Amino acid sequence: MDIKLYSPHPVLKEFVLNISTVNAILPDSMHEVVTPYPPTPFQSLIFYCNHPISMGRVHDLSFTKQAITTLIGPQYSRVNIKVHQQLSSIRVDFAPGGLYRLLGIPSYELFDQGFDATAFFGKEMSALNERLLNTPSLEEGKFLIEKLLIGRASRLKESLxxxxxxxxxxxxxxxxxxxxxxxxxxxxxxxxxxxxxxxxxxxxKLYARILKFSNAYRLHEAFPHLTWTEIAYEAGYYDQMHMIRDFKNFAGTNPTNIELQLLATPLRMQKDLRF
Known part of the structure; x- marks a missing residue:
């Protein structure tokens, strides 16, 4: 799984935290794989440059294919992500409040959902999607996405x-x-x-809890040799029980079970998130 992180163009740094590219090819023995994806503190745009993923809720056995470009609102619930053979994507993570400043839409209207981004960006997003399907590399795709966002930067709501x-x-x-x-x-x-x-x-307060939890989950994906006690300390929890409570709330299960679920998939979707 090849993940590359990029600092955004200087014009975008006011409202974009980072941009990442992901390229993952499943082993020949795996046609598809399901990976847990608990909430993160990011609101994002995700561009799929081949077949989009499918997404399912924890207690729902069905999966729904996502739009070729998906806008992710504020996250609260864990989802399960199904990847089919290969994943090539480009992800834009917005600064806190950055998506609101860009679109002018209150974030509570996007709460815990994913949307087809063309509904918010119109024809220019549709045209970009066509170009991304034929782009020679993910890096080239990143430049095309930055160009679209730079064109919108002049419409940002003022910084407060x-x-x-x-x-x-x-x-x-x-x-x-x-x-x-x-x-x-x-x-x-x-x-x-x-x-x-x-x-x-x-x-x-809820946002701060998700920040802390997401950091703990990321630490486990990135450093699986760490004990959960060490992770609780590194993530700033008062004690391990507070961390376990957050895992049950946000990951739908305790840390031990999420560890077992990750053993069933070769993908680590959050280990390279930048905090």
Whole structure:
């Protein structure tokens, strides 16, 4: 599984955190594979350059084929991802509040769902999809995607103090008090919570929990030799029981079971996420 991370074009850094390319070819013995994908703190655009993945909920045996370009809103629930033979994709992860500033759509309207991105970007996205299907490399595809986003950058909603404060909260992996984050936003706590639902799709405490949980899950994918006690400490949990509670809430099971589920798949979809 080849994953490459790129810093975005300077024009995009105000609202895009990073861009990644993924190329994975399953072993000959595997026609398809199902991989767990718990929630991350990112809202994203994912461009599939061959056959899109299929997605299913934890307690649903059915899988739904995703759009060739999928817009991912604020994530809360774990999904299972089915990859068919090969995965070639380009992913754009937005800064906290970045997708709201780009589209002007309150994030709570996109909560815990994936959408066909052409519904938001129109004909220019359809034209880009056609070009991506014929692009010679994922790197070339990345440049085409950046070109589309650069063309939209002039329409961004203005940056407010809350946008810088949320970036700091993200940088501290959720380990910053809500009172301090609200103060940096130049807002009362109630105003801050309301603005967070607009930008993050959820209240800031829940977002901070998902940040911490996602970091713990990423650490396990990236460093499977670490014990869960070590991971809890590295991710900033007060104790292991608090981490187990978050795994049950966000991954739908405890850490031991998710570890067993990962043994059944060669793919590690989150180990290279950049926090």
């Amino acid at each position: 103090p809350i946008d810088k404060a949320l970036h700091l909260l993200f940088g501290h992996q959720g380990q910053m008090s809500m009172e301090k984050t609200a103060a940096l936003s130049c807002l009362s706590l109630k105003q801050f919570e309301r603005k967070c639902k607009e930008r993050l799709g959820m209240n800031p």
